Amino acid sequence: MAETSRGIGGLAFDASKRARPPELNVLIALIAIVAAFELLGRLLIGDSFLFNTRDNVDGIFNQQRLEIIILQVSIVGIIAIGVTQVIISGGIDLSSGSVVGATAMISMSFAQVALVNGQPNPKGVFLEQGWVDLPVIVPVLVGLACGLVAGLINGALVAYTKIPPFIATLGMMVTARGVARWWSKGQPISFPTESFAAIGKGLMPVVIFVTLAVLFMVILRYTRYGKYCYAIGSNEQAARISGINVEHHKILVYSIAGVLAAVAALVLSSKNLTAQAGMGVMYELDAIAMAVIGGTSLSGGRGSIVGTMLGALIFGVIISGFTFLRIDAYYQEMIKGVIIVAAVVLDVYRQRVRSRG
Amino acid sequence: MTEKIILRTEGLTKHYGGVKALEDADFELRDGEHVAIVGDNGAGKSTFVRQITGVESPTSGKIHFDGREVEFKSPLDSRDVGIETVFQNLALADDLDVPSNLFLGREKIYFNLGPFSFLNERLMHTRALEALKTTGVKIPDLKSKIRYMSGGQRQCVAISRAASFASKLIIMDEPTAALGVQETAQVENIIRTLKQRGIPLILISHNLRQVFDLVDRIWVFRRGRIVGVVDKDKTTGNEIVAMITGVKSGVGDEATFA
Ligand SMILES: Nc1ncnc2c1ncn2[C@@H]1O[C@H](COP(=O)(O)OP(=O)(O)OP(=O)(O)O)[C@@H](O)[C@H]1O
Numbered sequence: 102m103a104e105t106s107r108g109i110g111g112l113a114f115d116a117s118k119r120a121r122p123p124e125l126n127v128l129i130a131l132i133a134i135v136a137a138f139e140l141l142g143r144l145l146i147g148d149s150f151l152f153n154t155r156d157n158v159d160g161i162f163n164q165q166r167l168e169i170i171i172l173q174v175s176i177v178g179i180i181a182i183g184v185t186q187v188i189i190s191g192g193i194d195l196s197s198g199s200v201v202g203a204t205a206m207i208s209m210s211f212a213q214v215a216l217v218n219g220q221p222n223p224k225g226v227f228l229e230q231g232w233v234d235l236p237v238i239v240p241v242l243v244g245l246a247c248g249l250v251a252g253l254i255n256g257a258l259v260a261y262t263k264i265p266p267f268i269a270t271l272g273m274m275v276t277a278r279g280v281a282r283w284w285s286k287g288q289p290i291s292f293p294t295e296s297f298a299a300i301g302k303g304l305m306p307v308v309i310f311v312t313l314a315v316l317f318m319v320i321l322r323y324t325r326y327g328k329y330c331y332a333i334g335s336n337e338q339a340a341r342i343s344g345i346n347v348e349h350h351k352i353l354v355y356s357i358a359g360v361l362a363a364v365a366a367l368v369l370s371s372k373n374l375t376a377q378a379g380m381g382v383m384y385e386l387d388a389i390a391m392a393v394i395g396g397t398s399l400s401g402g403r404g405s406i407v408g409t410m411l412g413a414l415i416f417g418v419i420i421s422g423f424t425f426l427r428i429d430a431y432y433q434e435m436i437k438g439v440i441i442v443a444a445v446v447l448d449v450y451r452q453r454v455r456s457r458g
Numbered sequence: 459m460t461e462k463i464i465l466r467t468e469g470l471t472k473h474y475g476g477v478k479a480l481e482d483a484d485f486e487l488r489d490g491e492h493v494a495i496v497g498d499n500g501a502g503k504s505t506f507v508r509q510i511t512g513v514e515s516p517t518s519g520k521i522h523f524d525g526r527e528v529e530f531k532s533p534l535d536s537r538d539v540g541i542e543t544v545f546q547n548l549a550l551a552d553d554l555d556v557p558s559n560l561f562l563g564r565e566k567i568y569f570n571l572g573p574f575s576f577l578n579e580r581l582m583h584t585r586a587l588e589a590l591k592t593t594g595v596k597i598p599d600l601k602s603k604i605r606y607m608s609g610g611q612r613q614c615v616a617i618s619r620a621a622s623f624a625s626k627l628i629i630m631d632e633p634t635a636a637l638g639v640q641e642t643a644q645v646e647n648i649i650r651t652l653k654q655r656g657i658p659l660i661l662i663s664h665n666l667r668q669v670f671d672l673v674d675r676i677w678v679f680r681r682g683r684i685v686g687v688v689d690k691d692k693t694t695g696n697e698i699v700a701m702i703t704g705v706k707s708g709v710g711d712e713a714t715f716a
């Protein structure tokens with residue numbers, strides 16, 4: 102038998118086909134977008150996007166703007182981590198925004214103080230039961246449990262009924278929003294304890310986001326869990342034949358996504374010091390957009406948390422860039438929609454190039 | 459060769475709704491024996507493989523493996539008793555690299571943390587190199603995704619995986635269907651090594667030249683039924699073709715070995 106140094110196969114193996122990491126492209130896009138806003142800012146409104154132009158504060162960068170950018174994407178970023186691993190394993194989760202709403206309402210009810218200015222808490226949900234001034238662990242555990250239940254139901258529906266993930270999680274999206282509205286008959290729930298309010302105070306959302314991102318980076322890259330996410334998203338049949346319990350894995354994946362949505366809800370309601378039934382509307386789409394902009398493929402098997410973090414930054418930069426350029430909020434919504442579609446088109450295009458090459 | 463029977467099926471039947479894909483199949487394989495299954499497209503060959511490997515559950519019938527009756531609930535069950543299979547549609551994950559594919563579903567880990575166990579990638583990489591070496595398969599860059607490999611290279615990865623894990627039985631469903639001359643020769647060499655190692659093989663192939671080169675006995679399927687089994691030494695290509703097509707005589711001269 103003939104042996105060749107380049108191995109066997111009709112086609113010569115081309116090492117350059119080992120494509121450069123997609124995260125690099127996302128990073129380049131991020132830098133390009135920042136540069137574009139810098140340029141537009143100087144041309145249109147005579148101000149710098151990135152750099153400090155005021156004499157009365159220190160530092161070369163516009164610290165305040167950078168903080169706002171990161172802070173405003175952190176909460177959705179936490180959701181995006183969960184959504185990323187769902188998409189990598191070939192699914193989708195449309196319920197996260199509503200799970201945020203329901204979780205915020207329910208957990209906030211267990212985080213309230215008894216007295217406001219010496220009067221009984223006017224918004225108190227469980228005043229009669231005396232469930233006030235509880236230790237912070239109670240609302241946190243209640244919240245995480247809400248997310249877990251939602252995720253378990255999503256996962257079980259996807260794994261065992263074989264209905265498309267899009268439909269299963271759409272059902273949860275509507276149901277969880279209903280729960281959020283029903284919980285206090287539409288009333289906002291406010292006045293949390295000091296310790297609950299500390300969860301989302303200051304830069305805490307950023308700290309929590311980055312910690313979770315690093316944790317899931319490691320899990321997806323180095324553990325069996327991560328390997329199975331990519332395997333199932335890549336070829337579910339192959340994963341099953343290789344002996345992976347695909348059903349169990351999917352339930353785990355959706356449960357983790359639900360818990361992460363609950364974490365986002367805790368941080369958000371703590372930061373706002375109130376919970377409202379409309380909280381988190383459309384967050385699921387923002388989270389999916391962050392993942393897709395970051396190079397996670399909607400057809401599964403490809404993506405990374407690093408990419409999603411970069412995608413989140415791009416998202417934050419664009420939104421604060423528009424505010425900086427004083428573009429109206431209505432236009433911002435429209436442009437956001439265009440960006441989401443553009444990211445998906447890019448993904449489809451990348452795929453076509455790949456299958457051709 | 460021993461006379462021990464390693465695999466035996468009794469009345470194995472599989473219906474998909476109204477489609478009788480496999481009817482009343484009585485099959486047997488001796489230990490160390492290499493056999494081929496031949497038959498036209500849709501004859502039920504792959505269906506048979508799916509029943510004996512736990513991918514699907516048969517409608518009825520019994521399977522005896524290694525001296526006892528078995529009922530595989532999943533492909534994992536069949537793998538656990540030492541059966542390795544190369545399925546017709548490659549069971550590889552395109553977005554994973556070679557070691558990940560070789561060890562898919564049986565990763566090497568450092569210590570057990572359930573799903574969150576950390577993978578021992580270095581060990582898997584070394585073992586993958588060894589596995590490819592014993593099967594003579596050369597892949598320049600194990601770390602590149604399967605997606606970027608040629609059809610021949612992918613097939614060789616799938617076959618190496620089966621060959622290096624198989625202990626009791628190896629099944630290959632049309633392993634060389636998509637391969638060039640050189641890769642086909644390579645796969646045939648792997649099969650000869652398995653024969654030397656004494657591992658029984660079921661080879662499904664449309665290539666009668668290959669079948670006559672490699673196996674001891676030939677099982678013929680037609681329209682979901684086993685229509686015969688013959689020793690390779692006591693038959694001819696024309697006789698096999700006649701059995702496959704159901705035409706008793708007269709076709710012989712034009713029959714090709716393709
Ligand atoms: N999942 C299924 N559902 C319904 N019918 C099926 C299914 N799988 C196979 N069949 C039918 O069963 C019959 C046998 O198919 P099978 O794939 O076993 O043939 P085969 O002998 O492997 O053919 P080939 O040489 O083309 O691979 C065919 O008629 C096929 O259409």
Ligand SMILES: [Mg+2]
Nearest residue numbers: 503504505546
């Ligand atoms: Mg077949």
